[in-house]
Amino acid sequence: MLKFRQLFHTTKCAVVGMVHVGALPGNTPKITPWGHFFTPQKNTHDTCKKRGTPLCNKSVDSLVFKACKEAEMYLKYGLDSILVENMHDVPYIQSKYFTPETVATMTRVCTEIRKIAPGTVPCGVQVLACGNLEALAVAKACNFDFIRAEGFVFGHVADEGYTDANAGLILRYRRQIQAENVLILADIKKKHSSHAITSDVSLVETAQAAQFFQADGLILTGVATGSPANVSELSQVKKFCSLPVLVGSGVTGDNLGDYMGADGVIVGSYFKKGGVWYEDVDEERVRNFMEKRKIFITMALKLLFLVAICLTRTVLCENSTENFNETETAPQDLYVIKTVVYEVGILTDAGNDTNTNDTHEQVDVSFFDPSQNGTIDLSNIPLPIQTNVSGVSVTGLLPAANLAAILVPPSDGLPVLPKKQVTVTQNISTNNPDKGSEIISNLPKLLGLTKKNESETRD
Template sequence: MTWLKDVIGTEKAIIAMCHLRPLPGDPYYDEKKGMDYVVEMARKDLMALQNGGVDAVMFSNEFSMPYLTKVKPETVAAMARVIGELMHDIKVPFGVNVLWDAKLSLDLAAATGAKFVREIFTGVYASDFGLWDTDVGETVRHQHRIGAKNVKLLFNIVPEAAKYLADRDIEEIAKSTVFNNRPDALCVSGLTAGASTDSQILKKVKDAVPNVVVLANTGVKLNNLEEQLSIADGAVVGTAFKYEGKFENHVDQNRVEEFMRKVRAFRSLAVK
């Protein structure tokens, strides 16, 4: 049994993304509609996800494009306001992801009571956002300083829109990440949000670290969820839950319900 059962309530967990609209300081923030609009759109998506039956939710500033690797204070402040206003509506375990800043993700988790964070904690990358460096030792020390030691750390080891500077295979990365950093989970991604995770890569990672939770981090859809969940311990799902399966759209509760029905059927067969 993994920690997923204790924290989220089930194995083969589905963590649904609640993508926040652009926030103050973001290039595409709508000043006329303001933060009230951001909050209400987040509430709309949250309710559709929960009513559709997801196991957990992760709030992220997905529309803060183009992303920063050192996020500004106004972003995390705005995210804290959104989650604070939604607190009475949140009925499932939740996590947070401040793209792409590991320490601020932990700050937000500590402030809101989030159970987990997903981030790029390790590695050095050539990315669309420039040279992308990390400092996992300082990040984990920060986690303990702020009283967030019980927050689960989901390490994305295949960052979107980025590539390791060193020539290392994925099994080597998985093994050394686990040995050096004791992550709670490894997330395996496709190129961008909504892009399918390569099942062969997913299997290589799971085989390399069989005792660690491995999550399919992008691109799990109705037509591949059984294949992906037969390998991974769970999945992070965002785009597949949206109207017409398009990243920029809002959550479609009907799509969520259909997806989760298939997940529950898969789980029941897996148990047998």
């Protein structure tokens, strides 16, 4: 989870926009009883009229231009991430039949998208069908941050044929090309597939198997592209797995609220004209979707404030040296609101007889009133080899008269937030053991866990 949070720089539901690359060029492999080999054709013109995937009718430059325009649209409206996929290469073939043109063209497209996407925007790639090793190679070459992997655990029958589990191959290849920084987000019980051969393995068990096989995240889908995922299944997977879970199909502006509990949503079809995946991106749909996401986040903040109000005390500010409204009116009762939500992750080299990997200890902390005493016992944690602290602190002073506005939002649906509000985001990460120990020792101070008299002294 920490690797995902560090990459996406958010504790909210991330929005990943799909870039559906047009049909790629590529020579058709000639199949023989001993396998397959390539039958190259002369490339005198940069077109796909007589070669390539069945729908290919554009030059490589045209494919790159359109893909970059889609990416620019997503960046314009503040999407958290971009995922590039050769969706138009229908009907798909298994990766063992790929030709070099597929990887070469996807590398070209991803390289150009990486040039226009800020380094803070995570970019991922998927090569259909089940081209997980190829996707890793593209990601490594293009400085991409993650891949979407099919068939990570448990075999299944897809519309392009039988797909065998490949987690072992993927992780070994990732190590071989030194691409450990590339996250693997694995589909579980993926769309467009029959899972009858694993009907005795539940979705949660599949998710747990992917976690055991060291996936970096999980992707939950419906039965097909554009088909919504089951909300109750999302809750179950989140409950029994500690990996980040993304919803990978069927998310729309109308059902976004159902999936805000996910760590991310991958949106493709909804962003297209008419909600059809092969159409062009509709700017109005992208704008409306992101505005709705903003409203949901604001409403979540409202809930945090409501909880904070219930847990904090009313403070009479008659002796305050600060005039809140900057007028000469009589002081009001003020509600002091402070929410601090931090995720603390500590990776240690502690011995573990049942696991040859490094021990990973994670603490989730939520505090609403830092003036109250609080302690965290970290004395039993060994010398850290990596320490990560991430979170958001929101503080504010709210006049009592505005309480009703929070309880009953105005007509535009947005709650009234405190007139004086400070939002602070802190992300700290280090691989230095000494620095990690220092961070841990200062956690009470960092998290606002100061004694009441200390807080008053500073004031």
